[in-house]
Amino acid sequence: MALRYILTSLALLAALPAMAENEIGEVVSIELNAAKTNDGACTLTFVVLNGHSAQIDHAVYETVLFDASGQVDRLTLFDMGALPAARQRVRQFSVSGVTCEALGSILFNGADTCTGEGLPEAACESGLMLSTRTDIEVKG
Helix, strand or coil: CHHHHHHHHHHHHHHHHHHHHHHCCCCEEEEEEEEEEECCEEEEEEEEEECCCCCEEEEEEEEEEEECCCCEEEEEEEEEEEECECCEEEEEEEEECCCHHHEEEEEEEEEEEEECCCCCCCCCCCCCEEEECCCCEEEC
16 A cells, blocks of 8 residues: 555656646746856756747847846856757856856846747747746846
8 A cells, every 4th residue: 555655656746847847838937946156157057948839949048147236247148959849958057257156146138049930929038937946036
């Protein structure tokens, strides 16, 4: 009985990511999942989910990095690459010359590039869902 309960629980846990992927709707979700300072650079790790029914062949976002005092540190492009429909992808970027502790927020200014067959207009921007699991605020 206990073994069946454990197996049932494991099956439900395994299904949770798929259920979450299907429930976000026709939007792109970007989560700043981790931020770690390495050798004077901040490595930002994002979990990206394409909720559209079509693959995004190439997604590039213009971002603005703000320091802890709210001043613009830099504008940069984060190339998320190809994003398969209804599947998570992890993307990592190393930002040189700044520690993660010095970053206060990241603004997703808009999609610089968003291509793919069968995508609605503004597929990478319309309803963009942003979140963070770090002390760095993420906004759009």
